[in-house]
Amino acid sequence: xxxxTSAYLxxxxxxxxxxxxxxxxxxxxxxxxxxxxxxxxxxxIATPSLEARAAGRVGFRSDVERVPVFxxxxxxxxxxxxxxxRLAQSRPGGIVLLVVVEVCTLxxxxxxxxxxxxxxxxxxxxxxxxxxxxxxxxxxxxxxMSGQHNWPDTLDIMGWSVDPEGFGVIFDRSIPPxxxxxxxxxxxxILGRAGLALTDVxxxxxxxxxxxxxxxxxxxxxxxxxxxxxxxxxxxxxxNMSAPTALFVLERLIQAGLPSRTLLSAMGPGFTVSSVSLRxxx
Numbered sequence: 001x002x003x004x005t006s007a008y009l010x011x012x013x014x015x016x017x018x019x020x021x022x023x024x025x026x027x028x029x030x031x032x033x034x035x036x037x038x039x040x041x042x043x044x045i046a047t048p049s050l051e052a053r054a055a056g057r058v059g060f061r062s063d064v065e066r067v068p069v070f071x072x073x074x075x076x077x078x079x080x081x082x083x084x085x086r087l088a089q090s091r092p093g094g095i096v097l098l099v100v101v102e103v104c105t106l107x108x109x110x111x112x113x114x115x116x117x118x119x120x121x122x123x124x125x126x127x128x129x130x131x132x133x134x135x136x137x138x139x140x141x142x143x144x145m146s147g148q149h150n151w152p153d154t155l156d157i158m159g160w161s162v163d164p165e166g167f168g169v170i171f172d173r174s175i176p177p178x179x180x181x182x183x184x185x186x187x188x189x190i191l192g193r194a195g196l197a198l199t200d201v202x203x204x205x206x207x208x209x210x211x212x213x214x215x216x217x218x219x220x221x222x223x224x225x226x227x228x229x230x231x232x233x234x235x236x237x238x239x240n241m242s243a244p245t246a247l248f249v250l251e252r253l254i255q256a257g258l259p260s261r262t263l264l265s266a267m268g269p270g271f272t273v274s275s276v277s278l279r280x281x282x
Contacts, residue, residue, distance in 0.1 A: 004044070004166045008043065008045075008046070009046055012046065012101045012102075013050055013053045015101045015103070015128035016051065016099050017054050017057050018128060019100075019101065019129055019130035019244075020058050020097060022130065023097065023130035023132055024097070024132065027139075029095060029132055030059070031058045031059035031060050032059055032061050034095050034096075034097045034132075035095050036065040036066075036084075036087050036094065036095075037060065037065070037096075037099065038080055038083055038096060038097070038098045038099070039066070039068045039099050039100075039101070040077065040079070040100040040101070040243050041069075041101045042070055042076060042160075043167070044106065049068035050068070050099070050101060051064075071269065072243065072269070072274075073158060073159065074242050074245070074266055074267060074268040074269075075148075075207070075267060075268025075269070075273070076242065076243030076266075077100045077129065077207070077245065077246040077247045078146075078264055078275065079148070079266075080098050080243070081098060081247070081276050082143075082146035084097075084131075085133055086146075088133040092135040093134070094135070096132070096133045097130060097133075098131050098132075099129075100129050100130065100243045101243075102128070102241055102242040102244055104241065105121070106166070107124070107167050107169050124242065125241050126241060127238055127244045127248070128244055129244035129248060129251070138281060139281060141254070141262075141278040141280055141281055142281065143277070145193075145196075145276075146275060146277065147274075148272055148273065149187075150270050151186075151270070151272070154270065157170075157172045157175060157269075157271040158171060158175065158267075175213060176212040176213050176216040178271070180217075183216075183220045183265075183267070183273060184220045186273050187265060187275055190273075191263070191275075201261055201263045201277075202261045203258075203259045203263070204227075204228070204263050205249050206231055206246070206249070206264075207231075207245050207246040207265065208232065208235040208240065208245060210235070210240060214228050214232060231249050233252065234249050243266075243268075245266075249264075250262075250264055261278070261280075263276070263277050264278060
């Protein structure tokens with residue numbers, strides 16, 4: 001634990017600074033203008049949390065509101081976007097910075113050379129992503145709605161086990177078939193709460209949990225094989241970085257030209273799917 005925690009604090013803090021600085025520069029916002037910072041991370045424990053450790057380097061005000069979020073796993077990027085957007089909407093004119101950081105490689109366990117641990121280590125990577133949100137301001141996209149669906153009796157599908165050596169990965173092989181069978185009704189239910197249907201979505205953007213998961217999602221959502229192209233390229237380029245990965249997919253979509261309505265979704269521990277509907281500003 002001590003060595004892993006030290007490595008997490010060093011690596012995750014640097015990733016936070018890098019992502020926050022990049023997002024603020026892209027938005028034309030100074031760090032001192034940020035009113036609230038939402039930090040999402042589940043691959044290490046930091047108290048004080050990452051935004052407090054990075055505050056001086058980034059340049060946040062002394063009265064910035066800090067909202068650290070832990071435990072969402074792969075769904076953290078999408079859920080974090082939902083949380084940040086609700087905070088921004090509650091305070092028109094206020095600026096919210098979302099920063100998502102994961103250091104997945106620290107979960108590798110030499111004392112647990114199981115197939116699940118080795119596969120997870122090969123699949124996962126480290127990364128960070130950030131974005132700036134403000135209510136009543138023109139931007140790249142607008143958050144239209146968000147929601148979650150939690151499946152009962154699924155706690156053992158994904159998550160961490162905790163012992164004296166650190167985190168141990170829980171990553172069940174049933175995830176792809178589970179997604180193929182259950183994801184469409186869950187997302188339809190989330191959309192339905194806002195009066196929308198699956199057919200109203202122009203582009204489904206999904207967290208690329210793995211090649212089999214991407215294929216399962218294409219089948220579940222009745223998409224053409226290969227439709228989730230940005231998901232595959234992000235997975236190939238960076239691996240599954242857990243929470244930030246969905247935001248990497250969103251960045252690729254923005255660069256390619258965001259369609260009118262995009263539904264960004266990710267599955268995570270719980271077992272949960274989190275979704276955010278985005279409307280293009282164009």
